[in-house]
Amino acid sequence: MKMHLSSEAMERLLAGKADAATMEHVSGCAACAEETARMSAMLGAFRESAVEVAAMERRRAVVAGVGSARRLSVWATGAVAVVIAAVMVPVVTRHEVVTPQAPVVANAQAGAAAVSDAELMAKIQDDLASNVPGPMQALEGRENQTGSRHGSSSNTNSNEKD
Amino acid sequence: MLQQALQPGELAMETVAVSPFEDIDAVVAEYEPRVFRFLLFAVKDRDVALELTQDTFLNAWRYRAGFRGECSVATWLMRLAVSLLRSHTRSEKFKFWKKASQSAVDAAEVQTALRHRDSSAEERMSARQQMAQVWDAVETLPQRQKTAFLLRFVEEMELPEIAAAMQLPLPTAKSHLYRALDKVRKQAGGLR
Numbered sequence: 001m002k003m004h005l006s007s008e009a010m011e012r013l014l015a016g017k018a019d020a021a022t023m024e025h026v027s028g029c030a031a032c033a034e035e036t037a038r039m040s041a042m043l044g045a046f047r048e049s050a051v052e053v054a055a056m057e058r059r060r061a062v063v064a065g066v067g068s069a070r071r072l073s074v075w076a077t078g079a080v081a082v083v084i085a086a087v088m089v090p091v092v093t094r095h096e097v098v099t100p101q102a103p104v105v106a107n108a109q110a111g112a113a114a115v116s117d118a119e120l121m122a123k124i125q126d127d128l129a130s131n132v133p134g135p136m137q138a139l140e141g142r143e144n145q146t147g148s149r150h151g152s153s154s155n156t157n158s159n160e161k162d
Numbered sequence: 163m164l165q166q167a168l169q170p171g172e173l174a175m176e177t178v179a180v181s182p183f184e185d186i187d188a189v190v191a192e193y194e195p196r197v198f199r200f201l202l203f204a205v206k207d208r209d210v211a212l213e214l215t216q217d218t219f220l221n222a223w224r225y226r227a228g229f230r231g232e233c234s235v236a237t238w239l240m241r242l243a244v245s246l247l248r249s250h251t252r253s254e255k256f257k258f259w260k261k262a263s264q265s266a267v268d269a270a271e272v273q274t275a276l277r278h279r280d281s282s283a284e285e286r287m288s289a290r291q292q293m294a295q296v297w298d299a300v301e302t303l304p305q306r307q308k309t310a311f312l313l314r315f316v317e318e319m320e321l322p323e324i325a326a327a328m329q330l331p332l333p334t335a336k337s338h339l340y341r342a343l344d345k346v347r348k349q350a351g352g353l354r
Contacts (some may be wrong), residue, residue: 006340007340007341007343007344007347008336008340010343010347011314011339011340011343035347038292038350039347039350041292042292042293042295042296042350043296043315045289045292045293045296046293046296046297046300046315046316047315047316047318049293050199050203050312050316051199051316053202054195054198054199054202054203055195055199057198057202057208057211058195058198058199058202058212060208061198061208061209061211061212064208064209
């Protein structure tokens, strides 16, 4: 059985680096000679088409890239304009001249300073005293309540006895 | 004695070499079409190829200190491109965009891109059919075989350069290339 060229031998042959044995085989084998010629032409055409298509696709990519960059810049400009408008319109329409508040603060501080510490403490004590019931008040009120309650209960008890 | 004759300053002047990537504009101008071409047919998508090409040169600039001149600039760039391609094809994003991309390269366009030389209609038809067979075969190749095939037969790189670009031992790179060539030969009707 006659052995034809391996892919390794074919690759070397196509690269022009075939050894003497391979060259001798190709010169004596019509099938290998025919295949080598066909592969050489086919791979040459393959490279040629690849180079051509790649150049074409690269041009397209560059054009598409420029186009998208332009579209992006238009969109970016529009977006920035909208943001500026959204911020500036309320500021302009609601703008009022406001007098400085510093004197008011100064008066408040002056008013606060007018009340002395002793008076302030006395006021606080009064407030606290009015909110917290006196110790005897609660007991007096409670005594009255319990007294009436005892009275009624004693009456009840006397009624029961009767 | 030669070493005694050389002054320290002269030795330093000889050993210090300027990285070619310092002039990145010149590198881009010279190699960008080639890197783009390889990536285009590796991913078959114009936009992805352009993005990966830009990333390749960005990485070339970023890691320019790592280039020691042990391989050519083209091989170094292809190595970066192959590395990016590998991580890209592993990502889920690639699997999705492979199906849904609008900037995919049209296979028919590739197959009919041959210049019409002074040949008969029959010869042109035959050439187109053969081209279609090769492209179909290349499309079905696993990623590494496809990479090796494109680097060899489109970029015309030598096997040691392919091995360096793919970061593989030379025998492994050879194996990928020969398996790819086997499939293309079978598809083209040569290998039985």
